Amino acid sequence: MEHIVIIGNGISGVTAARHIRKLSDKKITIVSAETDYFFARTALMYVYMGHMKFEHTQPYENWFWKKNRIELKKGYVKTIETKSKTLHFADGDMLQYDTLVIATGSKPNKFGWPGQDLDGVMGMYHKQDLDNLEKYAPNNKVCKHAVIVGGGLIGIELAEMLNSRNIPVTFLVREDSFWDIVLPEGESKMINRHIKNHHIDLRLGVNLKEIIADENGKAKGVVVAETGEIIDCDVVGLTAGVSPNIDFIKDSDIETGRGVKVNRFLETNIPDVYAIGDCAEQHEAIGQRRPIEAVWYTGRMMGETVAQTICGNRIEHKPGHWYNSAKFLDIEYQTYGWVFAKPGENEIHFHWKHEDDTKCITVCFDKNTNEFLGVNTLGIRMRHETFDKWLTEKRDVDYVMNHLSEANFDPEFYKQYETEILLSFNNQFQKA
Numbered sequence: 001m002e003h004i005v006i007i008g009n010g011i012s013g014v015t016a017a018r019h020i021r022k023l024s025d026k027k028i029t030i031v032s033a034e035t036d037y038f039f040a041r042t043a044l045m046y047v048y049m050g051h052m053k054f055e056h057t058q059p060y061e062n063w064f065w066k067k068n069r070i071e072l073k074k075g076y077v078k079t080i081e082t083k084s085k086t087l088h089f090a091d092g093d094m095l096q097y098d099t100l101v102i103a104t105g106s107k108p109n110k111f112g113w114p115g116q117d118l119d120g121v122m123g124m125y126h127k128q129d130l131d132n133l134e135k136y137a138p139n140n141k142v143c144k145h146a147v148i149v150g151g152g153l154i155g156i157e158l159a160e161m162l163n164s165r166n167i168p169v170t171f172l173v174r175e176d177s178f179w180d181i182v183l184p185e186g187e188s189k190m191i192n193r194h195i196k197n198h199h200i201d202l203r204l205g206v207n208l209k210e211i212i213a214d215e216n217g218k219a220k221g222v223v224v225a226e227t228g229e230i231i232d233c234d235v236v237g238l239t240a241g242v243s244p245n246i247d248f249i250k251d252s253d254i255e256t257g258r259g260v261k262v263n264r265f266l267e268t269n270i271p272d273v274y275a276i277g278d279c280a281e282q283h284e285a286i287g288q289r290r291p292i293e294a295v296w297y298t299g300r301m302m303g304e305t306v307a308q309t310i311c312g313n314r315i316e317h318k319p320g321h322w323y324n325s326a327k328f329l330d331i332e333y334q335t336y337g338w339v340f341a342k343p344g345e346n347e348i349h350f351h352w353k354h355e356d357d358t359k360c361i362t363v364c365f366d367k368n369t370n371e372f373l374g375v376n377t378l379g380i381r382m383r384h385e386t387f388d389k390w391l392t393e394k395r396d397v398d399y400v401m402n403h404l405s406e407a408n409f410d411p412e413f414y415k416q417y418e419t420e421i422l423l424s425f426n427n428q429f430q431k432a
Contacts, residue, residue: 003027004310005087005097007077011296012277013103014038015303016310017070023311029071029095031087035127036074037062042296044130045157049164054127080252082270099272099310102249102260103303106242106278106294108154113238115211120219121236124158133161136235140167143234147171147222149208150240151178153326158237159200160329170201170231172208172224174240184341184362186351187378191328193357198329211236242294244279257281259292264316266306274310276302286319288338295324321391322374323384331358336387337374339364347373350397352424354379354417361421365397372400381409401425 004020006013009032017028039057046052065072076090080100087095108123110116122132137143146162148155151173162169175181177188178195195202209225221232244259255261255269259281266274275281277299282291298319305317325334339362343349348367353360359379365372372395375387386407390400405418 001025001027002098003029003096004099004101005029005031005095006101006103007031007087008103008105008277008279009035009038009072010041010103010105010277010299011038012105012299012303013101015300016101016103016276016307017303018068019304019307020310021068021070023307026311027071028069029073029097031073031075031077031095033074033076036072037065039127041125044124044127045161048130048133048161054130077248080249080254082253082273085272100274101306101310102246102254102268102273102275102279103277103299104245104279107245108238109150109241109243110238111240113208113210115213115219116238118211118213118219118236119217120234121211121238123238123242124154124161125242133235137162137165137167139165143167145170145231145233146235146237147231147233148237148239149222150238151175152239152241153179154242155237155239156195156326156328158239159195159198160327162235162237163198163200163329167235168199168201170203170233171195172203172206172222174205174207176205178202178204180341182341184339184349184351184376186353187360187362187376188341190353190357190360190378191331194329194331242278244281244292246279257291265309265314266302266317267309274306276306286317289319289322293319297323321388323388328378331379332381334377334382334384335374336382336384337364337372337391339374339376350425350428352421359417363397363400363425370396370398372397375400382407383409 004026006017009030013030017030020026020028037058040059043057047054075093077087078090079088085097108125120136122129137146145168147170148158149172159169159171178191180188207225209223211219212221214220219236221230222236223230246256246260249256249260254273259279260268260275261283262268262275262280263283266276268275278294285291301319302317305315308315321337323336346367347364350363361380362376364374372390401422
């Protein structure tokens, strides 16, 4: 019987396993060193904040795996020997495979800062990070102050987590405005104000120089590169992005760049070896998407796609229109299509912000054809299906603005502001 081995029990690997089982009787083994069972990584913050227990983050009961004949093996894969199709584990164990799926996800970036491996220094990606946070920041008596380095989505989540336990936070962000490499100026500046309104000490345009240790090898402060200022702290969160977790593959004959190189079918250069999720890197980017996408839903889609191919129905990975969602403290964020931080040569941004400074939308469209290209919404819920349809139909911006209520997820909001948004749009672009 063909043996499928999947390294990694995140959303990509588990989705692949579930769909292979639906489609076949092949033997399936999932290998992971992180946790015994699959859990929803995006829910870790809510465990710390007391909204749920860790077991609530597990989408499947523990009996699910045995019932569906999916074997689970806990261990670190040290090397892959592709010629003999063998995995070698850190503890000396070995495992043979017929087909291998690499789904090892990401790891937090470290940039060689002095002190980056001290106790009390952590990312916020793995279950072990959550355990470390509970150890070093259980309350504001043990942790009197925390410093977060890096202003992306994980950084803002960690700030919210610590804030929920009344732990003072200093947030060091390299950019001149929060996440301004992604968010247009109006949105980014609104988030700056929102962070400060939560009494978080946001420092923009600054970098970490080093982390200082106490006599026990634990972090006790950080040095700001630009000023030399020392900020005393008990915990340092390193949240300057993530990169593919593929160090153990570098010595094998599987081709890697930043991630494991794959074609449109998620196949590597080695027969019977695939890569999916955050660790996979497309040889050529799909449309305007990045070659590596550390996004939950892309990982899930890759898992479904690779299962079809392994079970005899070879299909391409087609992720469709870009979308993503996140949360900046109390403000929900959604993006559909393409709205870049700065409009392209042939693009125009329409930006509307509510007077309460917690709601805004940015609409991007082609200035020559008026084609709707994308929308960002902050503090407003919109329907993914509706925007996906409009992007596929290549609707013009006037149609979208006049039918915005159809995309609305919360009718209460639009009864109040829909007219105002449309009026602002019409005034700005002199539309009748």
